[in-house]
Amino acid sequence: MPQFESHFFSSLIFWEVLSFSILLWVLYKFAFPPILKILEERERKIRESLEQAERHRSEAERKLQEYEAKLNAASREAEAVMAQAKERAQRLLEENEQRLEADAERIKADTAREIEHERRKAVQEIRAQATDLALLVAEKVVGRSLNDQDHRRLADEALQAVAETYRKG
């Protein structure tokens, strides 16, 4: 085999050591630092991005929970307000009804009183007119005129008698 021709060994080993050393030095000096740096930087960046994403996610979750809690509170509050409003409306309604009823009652009573009053007035008027009429008729019948006081007295007596009769009848 040509690889075992030992007279090449010295030159091969010499140049191997030399070229490997040169390569090692060149890479160590110029190539590895920037490449390793960029690799590490990228790794760091990715890790940071992941961490940041995780942070954002948890923050978003927390916010969501917060908002949900707020929403719940708000809806509970709204319900409470609604219930209060309903209750108040109910109370107002009832109050109004009571007041209106009372008003109606009062108006009815007033009207009844007025009617009664008017009736009495009417009865008195009728009575007075009836008296006058009766006197007129009596004057014509008696044919002479009684003085006024006599008239009154007689008429009153007559009416008393009539009223008496009514009461008995």
Next chain:
Amino acid sequence: MDNPLHPFELHPFGQLSLFGLDISLNQAVIMMWVVVAVVAGLLIVAGTSKRLVPTKFQSLAELLVDFIRGMILETMGKDGMRFFPFLATLFLFILFCNLLGLIPGLYTVTSQIVVTAAFALFVYGMSVVVGLARHGVKFLGILIPPGTPLWLLPLMMPIELISQLARPLSLAVRLFANMTAGHTVLAVLFGMALSLPLLIAWLPFAFTIAINGLEVIIAFIQAYIFTILTCVYLGDAMHLHGQDEHAH
């Protein structure tokens, strides 16, 4: 038909010596220079475009570097990153020696046993030095697997010693043999394709193409195996018997 081992022959370009040592240039030496230039060029150019979102070129180099980094972190933990420059250079050098050698006409440096042996011995020697520096005499405990009963020691220690000494040997031979075998098969098949009549020559030629594809994978795998075994040996030396394994 050509001799299938012909591609492994070296032809010195003239004579060159240093302190009496023959350092004549040949195809393998030129290829080493080419590999150094390609690897250095690739990584330096990739390193200069320091974009967080990488270009295609940059991501190729970063892929390689990150691959080696992952290998080290997995086998040795964080303190293994001290050896990163050496291990990364080793991996890239072997990988590109393997890969560029697949280009027809170019020489495969790693098909020279002396080249792989030099790497293997250096790597093994380094693991021993690291172990001794870190654990002192206790490093010899690497010859005693944990939990060995006392009466088995006379048996276990020679076995472990042999397995230790087999490490550099297997490292060197594995890479050399894989590269040599692959190229020999390619040479044989291509020789057949050239010497046979065209009617059937397409068959070995098709195989040449298929095996060349396979060789690309093998080139990568062998570089990976060489480097990860280096990591394992260094890791063994650093964390004797898996002690302070949780260091990473």
